[in-house]
Amino acid sequence: MQGGFSLESKEREILQLIEENARIAVDTLAKMVDLSIEETQAIIQKLEDQKVILGYSAVIDWTKVKTTETVTAMIDVKVTPKRGVGFDDVAERIYRFPEVRALYLMSGAYDLSVVIEGKTMNEIARFVSDKLSTIDSVISTTTHFQLKKYKHDGVVFSDGEEDRRIVITP
Template sequence: MKLTEKEVEILEILEDNCRLSPDYIAKMVDLTESETNTIIKNLEEQRIIVDYTTQVNWRKVDGHEGVKAMIDVKVQPKRGVGFDDIASRIYRFNEVKSVYLMSGAYDLSVIIEGKTMSDVAQFVSDKLSTLDSVLSTTTHFILKKYKHDGTIFDQDDEDKRIVVSP
């Protein structure tokens, strides 16, 4: 779909900070608030804007650390639907946070969350591996998140450079 320059500009602004008010965005792109609201509403209706999210550093919240895993999945695609059918079956599980079609050795990359490593292991053995199209899986546990969707976590603002004096 071809978008106008203003629509693309609004998308870039919202992608960077979705908490900005339509009035503020309107001033940034030199439109009225009404025009800006109309553009945003149209982009939402066309599912170009899919969701508004918040990045949370759960490691800083006691009792909510949880376990995240990235699972590489090799599948046998079905004739006529390719990978879409199996991807759809996988992303419907509550534990699944993301599913990506990948190039390379594995076909799908699945990101899941559980309370414990056992929860993740049980999901893989009881739910994911039992799907008829799934040929194999490789599970990688995410130990620490440094950067996600452009947001740096645990960034230390302290300047650690050595002071050099003449």
């Protein structure tokens, strides 16, 4: 059961194909799953209505768009869960900040993993000190700055240019 209902195999196939390429044409998708265009569109609409498909996004290499460079940080957060609501209450307070791109409940040494974006490292530091650390349930934070992206959502980030120098060893 996924979200209170089970998914048919055709629905799973469609989801996997859309996840791999959200821009796939419906007629191409229909051929790939051996359904009519109308049946395929109906399944997609149903999955959107049921909030199985939450949105469509592109993976962009922002380093190639020089004027929009941002800093991404992953922040490990230890919190004290609240009685009756666990981590959900503090998680909701955190994900409402516009800087927060993603938020996950984690197992291990810390409780929440927060991914944020800012224009500078100082902007992220101010977010942590002024907004995140001031939440009552937050015990501690550890901030990790993303230095280079190699792979994201299954997409490898490279220019396709390999180092063609000859390796010389003594």
